[in-house]
Amino acid sequence: MQRMTRQRTAVADALSTVEDFRSAQQLHELLRDQGHGIGLATVYRTLQALAEAGVVDVLRTADGESVYRRCERREHHHHLVCRTCGATVEIDGPAVESWADRIAASHGFTDITHTVELFGTCAACAAASGQDDVATGG
Amino acid sequence: MQRMTRQRTAVADALSTVEDFRSAQQLHELLRDQGHGIGLATVYRTLQALAEAGVVDVLRTADGESVYRRCERREHHHHLVCRTCGATVEIDGPAVESWADRIAASHGFTDITHTVELFGTCAACAAASGQDDVATGG
DNA sequence: GCGAAGTTGACAATCATTTTCACCCCCACT
DNA sequence: AGTGGGGGTGAAAATGATTGTCAACTTCGC
Ligand SMILES: [Zn+2]
Ligand SMILES: [Zn+2]
Ligand SMILES: [Zn+2]
Ligand SMILES: [Zn+2]
Numbered sequence: 001m002q003r004m005t006r007q008r009t010a011v012a013d014a015l016s017t018v019e020d021f022r023s024a025q026q027l028h029e030l031l032r033d034q035g036h037g038i039g040l041a042t043v044y045r046t047l048q049a050l051a052e053a054g055v056v057d058v059l060r061t062a063d064g065e066s067v068y069r070r071c072e073r074r075e076h077h078h079h080l081v082c083r084t085c086g087a088t089v090e091i092d093g094p095a096v097e098s099w100a101d102r103i104a105a106s107h108g109f110t111d112i113t114h115t116v117e118l119f120g121t122c123a124a125c126a127a128a129s130g131q132d133d134v135a136t137g138g
Numbered sequence: 139m140q141r142m143t144r145q146r147t148a149v150a151d152a153l154s155t156v157e158d159f160r161s162a163q164q165l166h167e168l169l170r171d172q173g174h175g176i177g178l179a180t181v182y183r184t185l186q187a188l189a190e191a192g193v194v195d196v197l198r199t200a201d202g203e204s205v206y207r208r209c210e211r212r213e214h215h216h217h218l219v220c221r222t223c224g225a226t227v228e229i230d231g232p233a234v235e236s237w238a239d240r241i242a243a244s245h246g247f248t249d250i251t252h253t254v255e256l257f258g259t260c261a262a263c264a265a266a267s268g269q270d271d272v273a274t275g276g
Numbered sequence: 277g278c279g280a281a282g283t284t285g286a287c288a289a290t291c292a293t294t295t296t297c298a299c300c301c302c303c304a305c306t
Numbered sequence: 307a308g309t310g311g312g313g314g315t316g317a318a319a320a321t322g323a324t325t326g327t328c329a330a331c332t333t334c335g336c
Contacts, residue, residue, distance in 0.1 A: 003282055003333055025323080039285035044324065064202050064292090065323070080242055089245050096234055100256050104218055107227050109258035116254050118238050120247035141302055141313060163292080177316035182293065202323090203292070 010036045011046040015056060020086035021067035021079075059117055082122035084129075091118070140187075148174045149184045153194060158224035159205035159217075197255055220260035222267075229256070 014027055014034075022030075028043040047068050050056040056068045059079065071077065071090055076097075080089040096116055104112040121129070152165055152172070160168075166181040185206050188194040194206045197217065209215065209228055214235075218227040234254055242250040259267070 001282070001334090005283065005332075007284070023323090037285095041286085041325080042284060045283090060198060060202065064198065080245055080247060082247065083249075089247075091241055093237060093241070095237060096254075099231060099233060103229055103231070104256050104258050107218055108261035108264075109218060109220065109227075109256075110261075110264050111221075112256060112258040114254070114256045116234075116252070118242050118247075118250060118252045120242050120250040123246035123248075126246075126248050143302070143314065145315070161292090175316095179294080179317085180315055183314085 007036075007038050007042050008046050010034075010038060011043060012050070015050075015068065015070040018069075020088055021057075021059065021069040021081065022086075023061075023065050023067050027068070078116045078118070080118040080120065082125055083119050084121055084125040087122045087124070145174075145176050145180050146184050148172075148176060149181060150188070153188075153206065153208040156207075158226055159195075159197065159207040159219065160224075161199075161203050161205050165206070216254045216256070218256040218258065220263055221257050222259055222263040225260045225262070 010031055011027065014031055015022075018027075018030075024044045024047050025040070027047070028038065028040045031038050031043070047056065047058075051058045051068065054074060055070065057071050057079070058066055058068055059081075060066055069079075069088060073090055077090050077092055078096075080091050081087070093116065096114075100114045100116075101112055104110075148169055149165065152169055156165075156168075162182050162185050163178070165185070166176065166178045169176050169181070185194065185196075189196045189206065192212060193208065195209050195217070196204055196206055197219075198204055205224075207217075207226060211228060215228050215230055216234075218229050219225070231254065234252075238252045238254075239250055242248075
């Protein structure tokens with residue numbers, strides 16, 4: 001039986017107030033800063049449970065760290081993530097879904113799942129970086 | 139300057155004889171079995187170098203382990219990987235490439251990269267699993 | 277309020293990968 | 307063929323995210 005505890009509420013709340021993908025450690029630090037006494041292991045366990053329940057999305061950063069985000073949609077979707085600031089856009093790709101299934105089936109594969117994530121530099125970060133270049137140059 | 143050493147040759151050779159994605163540790167064990175004395179750290183370093191040179195492809199398994207494969211094509215492509223036996227098919231997705239760029243651009247993102255990998259059960263493994271079911275059932 | 281059962285958290289353990297660093301050996305040059 | 311210097315090697319230690327441990331602690335149905 002799942003019980004509602006102070007810690008679980010805190011993690012859920014923290015996820016609601018954050019827009020971007022965050023690691024367990026970042027969330028732990030955030031919660032500590034907010035004055036919640038909470039153990040790191042508990043943050044990990046809670047995030048894992050939320051991920052299994054499909055309440056939060058998980059993805060691995062380039063350096064292998066797991067990051068979590070409470071997305072608007074509960075249904076299957078993908079993400080466009082800013083490599084610099086973590087800004088995230090939820091994206092749909094019906095064409096990709098059917099393409100994946102079709103390709104896999106044509107090779108005799110079944111029970112298909114897919115990973116599709118886009119990474120880039122958001123407009124804000126590109127502008128900031130452009131500023132830096134100018135500043136550096138002059 | 140890159141030097142050609144016994145160890146680097148051995149790793150390259152091992153990759154050529156293997157069809158599927160393999161982890162650094164698996165390759166290290168394979169090399170040891172073949173009688174090559176080679177350190178694990180060297181295997182890691184060599185695979186990393188090969189990956190940076192674009193000679194081998196890398197992807198992360200569900201549990202976060204990096205696996206490497208010498209693919210036929212040097213150009214950009216994706217993979218369809220059997221979750222059970224690791225059998226791999228190189229796949230092309232021109233539609234996906236343009237879709238990714240279009241979506242990202244429409245959100246003001248630049249400098250786009252994408253991760254697209256398909257996982258499933260290959261025909262052979264599906265058949266084997268079906269056999270198991272029959273065997274278990276009778 | 278009680279108590280069984282789920283939860284917590286400090287700390288140890290895991291485990292892939294990286295770093296260290298003293299020794300090794302490849303190779304351009306002679 | 308010999309040599310030197312600088313890249314390469316590997317055993318062992320370090321790293322760092324994540325997981326396991328387990329005694330103490332809450333939660334919640336009664
Ligand atoms: Zn950004
Ligand atoms: Zn999809
Ligand atoms: Zn298979
Ligand atoms: Zn692509």
